[in-house]
Structures are given as structure tokens and as C-alpha cells.
Amino acid sequence: RGASAAKKFHLVCRRDITEYDPKREDFIYTRFCSFNLAFFDLNEESTAMHGPPLEELLMSEMHLMPSSSVNIISLKIIESDVGYPVDVFGTVIARDEVDYKCVYLFRRGRNDSQRICSPEDMLTLTVPRRGFGVTDTMIFEINLKIRGDTSVDDKDFSKGVIEHCSVQHFTSMRPVAHLLTSWRSTVELLCSQVAWPVGATIKVNIMNGPCDVPFNGKISAWTVGNVHHHIILYEYNGRTGTCSPALIEHDGSIVLARSFVAVPVPSLDNMHHLQEDEEEEEDIVLYVCFISGSNEDERTIVTLRFPEEETVCNNGYYELRVKVSWTTIYYNIY
Incomplete structure (x- = not known):
């Protein structure tokens, strides 16, 4: 019954x-x-x-x-x-x-x-x-x-x-x-x-440059194999954009609409060398791009390779610090 x-x-x-x-x-x-909805809360x-x-x-x-x-x-x-x-x-x-x-x-x-x-x-x-x-x-x-x-x-x-x-x-x-x-x-x-994904959580801070006005431009990220298809993390053109109404926090961090990217491990063999000091031919790599205003030619691209966690770059009037937290993708899958 x-x-x-x-x-x-x-x-x-x-x-x-x-x-x-x-x-x-x-x-x-x-x-x-696909499940029995009698036992599953949609x-x-x-x-x-x-x-x-x-x-x-x-x-x-x-x-x-x-x-x-x-x-x-x-x-x-x-x-x-x-x-x-x-x-x-x-x-x-x-x-x-x-x-x-x-x-x-x-x-x-x-x-x-x-x-x-x-x-x-x-x-x-x-x-x-x-x-x-x-x-x-x-x-x-x-x-x-x-x-x-x-x-x-x-x-x-x-x-x-x-x-x-x-x-x-x-x-x-x-x-x-x-x-x-x-x-x-x-x-x-x-x-x-x-x-074979790992996670990269991105944070961008303004070290030098105006913090009392929105960061005017675009920030995007991509991984190996997807150079032509960027994930838009932030975009503001002076009127609208893909960002939060609070564009810059009190500590100078830019409020990203999106901050997480899954990054591929180039080969499963590399997983066994993540904690080793030896250099690998293939790296776990994340690319982050900054574009000033609406000028696509004024761009700065930074590359972060695991276990690197931060780097500093200059883009337009800004000196920016890019930080990445490398994590595992949640692995308790049933």
C-alpha cells in the first residue's frame, strides 16, 4: 500500500x-x-x-x-x-x-x-x-x-x-x-x-588606484582549451554590467558577480604530484584577464599555476592583486 x-x-x-x-x-x-517526487523536495x-x-x-x-x-x-x-x-x-x-x-x-x-x-x-x-x-x-x-x-x-x-x-x-x-x-x-x-577538476576561487583587490568609484571595465577567466570562451567575473561600463550594486568593498576588494572556476588537471598522473616540489611539464593553470573601460586592446592577462596563490598586476590606473584559493571539488558523490 x-x-x-x-x-x-x-x-x-x-x-x-x-x-x-x-x-x-x-x-x-x-x-x-527523474526521481520519485514523493520522496524528493524539488x-x-x-x-x-x-x-x-x-x-x-x-x-x-x-x-x-x-x-x-x-x-x-x-x-x-x-x-x-x-x-x-x-x-x-x-x-x-x-x-x-x-x-x-x-x-x-x-x-x-x-x-x-x-x-x-x-x-x-x-x-x-x-x-x-x-x-x-x-x-x-x-x-x-x-x-x-x-x-x-x-x-x-x-x-x-x-x-x-x-x-x-x-x-x-x-x-x-x-x-x-x-x-x-x-x-x-x-x-x-x-x-x-x-x-579531473579542481576548484579555483578568485579574489581581486585594488592595491593602488581609485576606490571611491566603480572599477570600470571587465574581468574574465578561462582555462586550458577555452581561450575563446571566457567566464565573465565582472563587467561595468559606467552604466550597467554583470556585477553587484556594491562594486568595491571597504577593503578595496572588487565585488565579483562570479568567483569560482573549475580548472582541469592536464593528466591524471599529475594528481599524484600535486604535493611534490618537482616541476611538471603540464600545470594546473588559471588565466585572468582585465580590460580597461570598453577598450578591448587595453588588457592585462595574468597566469596562476598551482600552487601559486596570488600575483600583482597593473591595469590602467590600477595596481591589482589577484588571489586564488585552490580547493578540491566536492567529492562525496553518491
Whole structure:
């Protein structure tokens, strides 16, 4: 009887997340439903955090680390049936194999909507609380609305589920573009597979330069194999950007919209030399780029190789310190 009741409740839950998409002219699941929803809370947030510092990783624990992770590079609305600009709010949720619970990538209410002016504009994604562990499948839930003049005028804009299959892309470092065409738009989610990942958490401090005005420019990061697809950490052009309203903290640190990047270990053999002093032919490398203002030619690129944790560079009027905390990706995957 208990199993039968759970099955019935699961079917009721699936019905509740089934909606008619007028663009596809079909009924679709708008949320994750691979588990029995009688025993799974779709709204529970993941509490898993980063793993221990990389230099503290024990040799006996290496086999517990995920074989791959995913970096979310960008999320764009490449087609809008209602044109541009549009004021967008709602949620984008990622679910990985650590626990398949909610990790928010985008979470805005209607009073904090983001204006999208063209197909090239990126939604301002937030930093995930940890790196993703993905050996098989990762799920993304999109639920975006257009803000109208009043709440009654709000309309569904993009809604549905994107499934990223890690197995198909494990050996390739090329970014993968997933498209979701639904309701009144087509959304492009660009992500990249990261083999044998470790985590890099980035912090940027202004050592010399004006701290009483926003840092005007762009900060991006990338890893080996993705030189043409940067993860935007910060962007401000004097009016708008992918950054927090509090652009510079009292200690001179620049508030990054995103600060975590999964970095590949070039070969699994190198994992056994992380705590050794000998130089390796292949390094664990993170690149960080600073662009002054809107001039793409005025750029400064810094390279950090594990176990290096900080470096200082000059960009425009600023002297900047870049710090990186190297951690393991959370490795208690079930």
C-alpha cells in the first residue's frame, strides 16, 4: 500500500510540473522529475560546499574526486518573440550528481529584473556555492518571465529543462551550447566540460588606484582549451554590467558577480604530484584577464599555476592583486 501511495503521489507531482508550451504545441515537464517526487523536495537547496584545500588532499582520497565537472560560461536569450529590450526575472537552477538539489545560477524577483537589450547580452549569473560533480548527467531548470507594467501583465518567457550529458563530452574541451526553445524565446546555455577538476576561487583587490568609484571595465577567466570562451567575473561600463550594486568593498576588494572556476588537471598522473616540489611539464593553470573601460586592446592577462596563490598586476590606473584559493571539488558523490 505504501509503495502504491508513493507512486500515486509521484504521478500527482509530475502532473503539477507539466504545462502546455504554446511554442512547441505540446505538454512538457518544466522541472526535474527523474526521481520519485514523493520522496524528493524539488525546492530544497544544496548545502554541499567546496572540498578541502587542494594541498590537503590525501592520496587515498583522490579516487573519490569526480572525474569531471562543468563550467557555466554564459546564458543568453538569443531569440525573443517579443523583441528587445525585455526585462527578465525568474530562476535558473543547476542540479548535479552530488545531491541533485537546487544550486541557483540566476534568481531575481520582478522588482530586480535584468534588462536584456540584444541577443548578445548575457544574464548575470551568480557564483555557485561550490564546484559541480558530473560524471553522467547534469540538469538545468529554466523559469524566466518578462516583467510587464504590472504583475498582471507579466508573461512566461522561457520554461523547461536542459539535460547535459557528461559522457558525450568528457574527452572534448570544446564548449557545448544547449538550446531551449519554449514559450516566447530561445535560450542558449553555453557550458564546458572539465576533466579531473579542481576548484579555483578568485579574489581581486585594488592595491593602488581609485576606490571611491566603480572599477570600470571587465574581468574574465578561462582555462586550458577555452581561450575563446571566457567566464565573465565582472563587467561595468559606467552604466550597467554583470556585477553587484556594491562594486568595491571597504577593503578595496572588487565585488565579483562570479568567483569560482573549475580548472582541469592536464593528466591524471599529475594528481599524484600535486604535493611534490618537482616541476611538471603540464600545470594546473588559471588565466585572468582585465580590460580597461570598453577598450578591448587595453588588457592585462595574468597566469596562476598551482600552487601559486596570488600575483600583482597593473591595469590602467590600477595596481591589482589577484588571489586564488585552490580547493578540491566536492567529492562525496553518491
